Amino acid sequence: xxxxxxxxxxxxxxxxxxxxxxxxxxxxxxxxxxxxxxxxxxxxxxxxxxxxxxxxxxxxxxxxxxxxxxxx
Numbered sequence: 368x369x370x371x372x373x374x375x376x377x378x379x380x381x382x383x384x385x386x387x388x389x390x391x392x393x394x395x396x397x398x399x400x401x402x403x404x405x406x407x408x409x410x411x412x413x414x415x416x417x418x419x420x421x422x423x424x425x426x427x428x429x430x431x432x433x434x435x436x437x438x439x
Contacts, residue, residue, distance in 0.1 A: 372397050399436075406433050 369382040372394040378384075379394065393401060399420065407417040415431040426438050 370394075374401075406437075409433075 369384040370380045371378045371389040373391045374397040377394045403420050406419040411417040415428050
């Protein structure tokens with residue numbers, strides 16, 4: 368199935384959209400952007416820095432539950 372992001376229009380997947388159409392949702396980049404404010408608020412509540420998405424591949428906040436998806 369081909370997918371198309373409802374925000375940026377990016378397409379991904381395999382299939383024939385002329386016959387099957389597209390399934391819609393958010394691409395990974397737009398999903399991360401949409402969830403960033405929520406994750407940052409939760410980080411602050413949990414006593415971590417509210418830094419989700421700001422790292423450049425390095426994070427010393429080992430107890431943050433968002434660490435893997437943030438630096439990954």
